[in-house]
Amino acid sequence: MVQYLALAFVAAFTAALVLAVLGIFAFLRPKRPNPTKLSPYECGVAAVTDAHDHRFSVRYYLLAVLFVVFDVETVFLFPWAVMYHHLALFGLIEMVIFLVILLVGYVYVWKRGALSWA
Amino acid sequence: MSPFVLHGIVIPAVKAAVFVIAMATMAGVLTWIERRLLGFLQVRKGPNRAGPAGFFQWVADAVKLMMKEDVVPSRAERALHFLAPFLIVVPALTVFAILPWGPEFSFTVPGLGTVTTPLYATDLNVGLLLVLAITTVGIYGVILGGWAANSKYALLGGLRSAAQLISYEVPMGFAVVSVILMGRSLSLVEIIQAQKDAGVWFLFPGLLAFFLYFLSGVAETNRTPFDLPEAESELVAGFHTEYSGFKWTTFFMAEYANMITISAIATTLFFGGWLRPFPNVEWLSFLGIVPAWIWFLLKVSFFIFVYIWFRATFPRFRFDQLMALGWKFLIPVSLANVALVAIAALWGPAGLKVLGVLMTGAFAVGLFLAWRRPARPRATERMGASAEVGA
Numbered sequence: 001m002v003q004y005l006a007l008a009f010v011a012a013f014t015a016a017l018v019l020a021v022l023g024i025f026a027f028l029r030p031k032r033p034n035p036t037k038l039s040p041y042e043c044g045v046a047a048v049t050d051a052h053d054h055r056f057s058v059r060y061y062l063l064a065v066l067f068v069v070f071d072v073e074t075v076f077l078f079p080w081a082v083m084y085h086h087l088a089l090f091g092l093i094e095m096v097i098f099l100v101i102l103l104v105g106y107v108y109v110w111k112r113g114a115l116s117w118a
Numbered sequence: 119m120s121p122f123v124l125h126g127i128v129i130p131a132v133k134a135a136v137f138v139i140a141m142a143t144m145a146g147v148l149t150w151i152e153r154r155l156l157g158f159l160q161v162r163k164g165p166n167r168a169g170p171a172g173f174f175q176w177v178a179d180a181v182k183l184m185m186k187e188d189v190v191p192s193r194a195e196r197a198l199h200f201l202a203p204f205l206i207v208v209p210a211l212t213v214f215a216i217l218p219w220g221p222e223f224s225f226t227v228p229g230l231g232t233v234t235t236p237l238y239a240t241d242l243n244v245g246l247l248l249v250l251a252i253t254t255v256g257i258y259g260v261i262l263g264g265w266a267a268n269s270k271y272a273l274l275g276g277l278r279s280a281a282q283l284i285s286y287e288v289p290m291g292f293a294v295v296s297v298i299l300m301g302r303s304l305s306l307v308e309i310i311q312a313q314k315d316a317g318v319w320f321l322f323p324g325l326l327a328f329f330l331y332f333l334s335g336v337a338e339t340n341r342t343p344f345d346l347p348e349a350e351s352e353l354v355a356g357f358h359t360e361y362s363g364f365k366w367t368t369f370f371m372a373e374y375a376n377m378i379t380i381s382a383i384a385t386t387l388f389f390g391g392w393l394r395p396f397p398n399v400e401w402l403s404f405l406g407i408v409p410a411w412i413w414f415l416l417k418v419s420f421f422i423f424v425y426i427w428f429r430a431t432f433p434r435f436r437f438d439q440l441m442a443l444g445w446k447f448l449i450p451v452s453l454a455n456v457a458l459v460a461i462a463a464l465w466g467p468a469g470l471k472v473l474g475v476l477m478t479g480a481f482a483v484g485l486f487l488a489w490r491r492p493a494r495p496r497a498t499e500r501m502g503a504s505a506e507v508g509a
Contacts, residue, residue, distance in 0.1 A: 002126045006215045006239035009134030014211040038192040040269035067284040074291035081298035115445040117438035
């Protein structure tokens with residue numbers, strides 16, 4: 001586990017650097033807020049509603065679900081690829097079957113128009 | 119000092135500090151390089167006042183940005199608004215601990231004797247998987263930053279960004295899998311070693327994988343022509359519209375850090391990492407005079423140049439075109455590529471050599487055909503034909 005320590009060090013130092021700059025310069029930078037400056041940017045007109053009140057396209061959800069399907073598949077491929085030279089032909093056939101099943105789903109999703117952004 | 123404390127804790131900590139400071143500086147210097155190069159490519163001067171050739175422009179910019187007022191919109195979710203820059207910049211820099219900048223080197227420390235240590239912070243047996251995993255965490259920062267500001271532009275920009283980033287994550291993963299098939303390991307150092315043993319860079323059998331990887335990489339870093347999250351003509355500045363001062367700067371530090379990461383991983387996977395060109399050809403051994411880490415830096419610099427070159431050359435994609443490219447083109451092609459490499463890898467190194475020759479040949483023929491074909495004058499016509507779709 002000790003070889004993962006370097007990652008923790010880099011992460012901690014980065015966070016510390018950003019925090020330090022934000023903290024130290026808090027004493028040096030101006031702080032003169034006013035209601036206009038603090039209002040959300042909206043082309044110079046005061047915002048009437050919260051951004052969170054608005055609905056957005058359902059396609060973003062659909063995309064996220066599709067992404068999970070494909071990403072899990074990628075995760076399956078990683079260990080398979082590392083051990084592929086041991087599995088040889090068995091590994092190839094096995095993975096082709098797996099991919100064909102996924103491909104059927106992919107074609108179905110495409111035909112239903114889930115991949116078209118319009 | 120016991121060897122465990124020295125090699126397990128002290129050296130990684132020193133390396134981590136060096137990497138963080140070096141990368142923060144590099145991100146600054148890169149902004150200067152990018153602006154100078156863009157100036158050159160667009161036949162203008164670029165920054166040229168502060169210092170020789172305007173070199174200290176990035177220092178001036180950094181000081182200015184740190185001295186700027188830190189505006190937090192009144193309706194924002196304050197805690198998340200504060201957290202988002204960290205979620206983006208910390209993963210972007212953490213990856214640098216795994217990137218293999220060079221092989222082992224020795225130096226003498228007074229009181230300790232000679233210390234031999236590699237030029238990377240750590241080599242993990244899940245390295246490549248971890249690189250993909252850590253860089254993906256940045257997506258949370260993008261979508262949180264966009265949501266927390268409670269601004270419509272930021273929210274839309276954050277959603278678009280997240281959609282784009284996850285879409286190109288998939289072909290990138292598939293492209294990486296085909297390299298693992300050739301390298302038989304997830305460790306970046308072992309992949310470099312495998313290229314030395316094979317006697318050839320994985321670029322040739324992995325030519326298609328390389329293009330898929332780099333294309334997805336450009337999209338993952340939100341660079342032109344995939345810079346839709348920051349499409350200033352549509353979304354002001356995208357997810358970081360409501361950020362200012364140093365918090366805004368962290369987003370750009372992360373962007374430049376990610377550019378370096380993508381370039382370094384492309385170098386490691388396809389261009390032999392720190393190996394000199396043709397690592398097994400005897401009569402070229404004079405190339406070994408150049409230290410390994412310089413070869414690595416040269417290759418990385420080339421990819422960063424390509425990034426900037428892209429920015430000066432290509433116009434931005436439309437969002438539906440971007441999604442179609444990712445889901446309808448890159449995913450099937452990258453899947454086919456995995457199957458192709460898997461079939462070739464059945465015959466081991468010999469199969470990969472045949473695949474390399476075929477790939478390079480196909481690429482050369484494609485280039486020749488593209489060169490022979492007359493230019494198409496109806497670009498505007500084609501855009502008009504598909505204008506009924508709107509994002």
